[in-house]
Amino acid sequence: MKILHKGFNYSQDGPGNRLVYHLQGCNFACKWCSNADTIPLENSNASEYSVNEIFDEIMRSRMMFFDGGGVTFTGGEVCVQAEELTELLKLLKGNGIHTAIETNGSFLSLRNIAEYVDYLIVDMKHYDEAEHLRWVGASNKSVKDNIEYFLSQGRQLHIRIPVINGINDNPCGFVDYFKKLDTSAAVFEFLAYHEYGKDKWKGDYEIKNGFVSTQKTKEFKDLFEESGMKTVET
Numbered sequence: 312m313k314i315l316h317k318g319f320n321y322s323q324d325g326p327g328n329r330l331v332y333h334l335q336g337c338n339f340a341c342k343w344c345s346n347a348d349t350i351p352l353e354n355s356n357a358s359e360y361s362v363n364e365i366f367d368e369i370m371r372s373r374m375m376f377f378d379g380g381g382v383t384f385t386g387g388e389v390c391v392q393a394e395e396l397t398e399l400l401k402l403l404k405g406n407g408i409h410t411a412i413e414t415n416g417s418f419l420s421l422r423n424i425a426e427y428v429d430y431l432i433v434d435m436k437h438y439d440e441a442e443h444l445r446w447v448g449a450s451n452k453s454v455k456d457n458i459e460y461f462l463s464q465g466r467q468l469h470i471r472i473p474v475i476n477g478i479n480d481n482p483c484g485f486v487d488y489f490k491k492l493d494t495s496a497a498v499f500e501f502l503a504y505h506e507y508g509k510d511k512w513k514g515d516y517e518i519k520n521g522f523v524s525t526q527k528t529k530e531f532k533d534l535f536e537e538s539g540m541k542t543v544e545t
């Protein structure tokens with residue numbers, strides 16, 4: 312498996328203290344991506360490990376998984392390495408390790424992978440197809456299909472929406488989409504735009520004035536809650 316970074320964080324990408332792996336490769340090209348170096352399928356800075364090597368590393372780290380923690384795979388897009396990831400997740404589940412993934416939600420293979428995932432985080436970049444294509448470089452149809460599939464199954468979902476000024480900062484568009492669905496098993500999180508990864512774009516960064524106020528993220532939170540949906544902050 313190709314891994315670009317790994318390290319611990321607390322309660323940001325799933326519950327408790329977690330070992331987080333950033334997998335190399337993504338099929339989207341979000342113009343605000345803060346991990347742009349994970350987008351190419353090949354990157355000389357990424358390290359290659361076998362499934363067993365990563366499994367052994369995780370098992371050696373298990374004493375650190377306190378407060379309900381475990382391991383999280385994020386990216387890039389985790390489903391780009393679906394075959395190896397599924398094999399690894401099966402091993403981890405078989406050994407009692409709490410597993411989480413963060414995904415852009417666009418691959419059909421996500422439905423199989425999710426069987427071995429305790430905590431599923433799916434990003435939703437834009438409710439509008441044309442705007443999604445414009446800013447992400449890909450359709451949102453498969454993202455919506457997967458979200459609708461998981462919600463119809465009553466599957467726990469943590470849905471993350473990055474809020475970016477002038478791009479997707481209309482909460483009504485998101486709420487109108489989600490309120491037609493049974494979101495009782497979902498929680499929603501709104502991430503204010505930041506530019507921590509801007510330097511990784513090496514001058515090709517196109518987002519201008521993407522910052523949003525705390526009032527704007529509160530507007531999202533309030534509107535979702537008024538529509539009966541649960542929200543979280545991590």
Ligand code: SF4
Binds near residue numbers: 344
């Ligand atoms: S889906 Fe995530 S990793 Fe992929 S380009 Fe978008 S923000 Fe970056």
